[in-house]
Amino acid sequence: MKIAILGAGNMGLSFSKSFLKYELIKPEHLHLITRSETKISKIAEDFPKSKISTFEETQELDADLIIVAVKPQDFQHVAQNFKFTLKENQMVLSIMAGIKIEKIQKLLNHPLVVRAMPNSPTLLGMGITGYTAADGISFSQLINVERLLNSTGRSVYLENEDLLDGVTALSGSGPAYFYYIIDAMIKAGVEMGIEENLSQLFVKQTMLGAYHLINNSEKSLEELIKDVASKGGTTEAALKTFEDKNFKDILKSGILNAEKRAKELNG
Numbered sequence: 001m002k003i004a005i006l007g008a009g010n011m012g013l014s015f016s017k018s019f020l021k022y023e024l025i026k027p028e029h030l031h032l033i034t035r036s037e038t039k040i041s042k043i044a045e046d047f048p049k050s051k052i053s054t055f056e057e058t059q060e061l062d063a064d065l066i067i068v069a070v071k072p073q074d075f076q077h078v079a080q081n082f083k084f085t086l087k088e089n090q091m092v093l094s095i096m097a098g099i100k101i102e103k104i105q106k107l108l109n110h111p112l113v114v115r116a117m118p119n120s121p122t123l124l125g126m127g128i129t130g131y132t133a134a135d136g137i138s139f140s141q142l143i144n145v146e147r148l149l150n151s152t153g154r155s156v157y158l159e160n161e162d163l164l165d166g167v168t169a170l171s172g173s174g175p176a177y178f179y180y181i182i183d184a185m186i187k188a189g190v191e192m193g194i195e196e197n198l199s200q201l202f203v204k205q206t207m208l209g210a211y212h213l214i215n216n217s218e219k220s221l222e223e224l225i226k227d228v229a230s231k232g233g234t235t236e237a238a239l240k241t242f243e244d245k246n247f248k249d250i251l252k253s254g255i256l257n258a259e260k261r262a263k264e265l266n267g
């Protein structure tokens with residue numbers, strides 16, 4: 001399979017590395033397309049055997065799959081300035097937040113579109129991607145795309161495209177919420193006099209351990225919380241403050257706002 005990636009940024013390059021790592025494609029069958037000339041030499045250091053070109057100079061796409069990994073806000077400009085026509089058998093895989101299949105089909109004038117929403121742990125092969133496909137994509141084409149997605153972590157097919165905005169808000173943006181909470185915990189540690197690097201160690205190892213407990217325990221989240229929060233104890237004191245300040249509602253409304261933003265991005 002030959003793959004072209006339009007937008008060699010964080011996600012485009014993460015995907016490329018995963019495909020090559022698992023030998024799903026040959027490096028010479030990868031074409032990376034950048035916006036600016038200046039980025040080419042740096043990318044070429046990491047992908048010495050692959051083709052790299054700027055969008056401006058790209059006249060044709062010799063690829064079975066074109067992955068669109070530019071920001072949603074850049075997509076209209078990209079679509080309107082295509083110098084190439086997509087061939088009938090070429091597939092498009094969009095990982096852009098918010099932009100619906102119908103809009104991609106219309107702007108690219110091409111029916112075969114798969115839309116996916118990955119997240120940043122794809123960099124380590126530990127991502128999760130929700131994806132859905134336009135009518136007309138065959139089962140074997142979909143399996144080929146899924147094989148690629150699985151090299152970046154796990155993937156889940158969703159029948160209903162509308163749910164992808166929820167996936168965007170939940171797992172696409174999710175790592176940032178996690179970092180935000182961890183950052184607050186580390187800062188609390190520092191405020192209590194713990195050195196920053198030690199505070200980081202305590203918090204990160206706590207998150208790792210807690211994650212494994214969630215994954216390996218038969219208990220519900222409520223029961224796991226109860227196990228830590230004894231009556232009148234320290235955890236209960238913290239949880240009471242979170243409840244009093246509606247921390248859970250704040251988090252939930254932030255995530256719903258992310259979903260709303262994903263819907264707006266379709267324009």
Ligand SMILES: NC(=O)c1ccc[n+]([C@@H]2O[C@H](COP(=O)([O-])OP(=O)(O)OC[C@H]3O[C@@H](n4cnc5c(N)ncnc54)[C@H](OP(=O)(O)O)[C@@H]3O)[C@@H](O)[C@H]2O)c1
Binds near residue numbers: 033036097
């Ligand atoms: N980051 C995430 O965690 C995440 C998660 C899920 C989905 N996504 C989606 O993935 C997409 C990419 O996100 P990202 O985080 O990888 O952003 P990014 O690092 O900014 O990458 C986007 C890349 O597209 C390039 N670009 C813009 N216009 C172009 C053009 N005309 N031709 C070729 N390249 C062009 C940009 O070039 P410049 O560097 O010159 O600006 C940039 O390198 C977005 O649509 C986002 O919604 C991201």
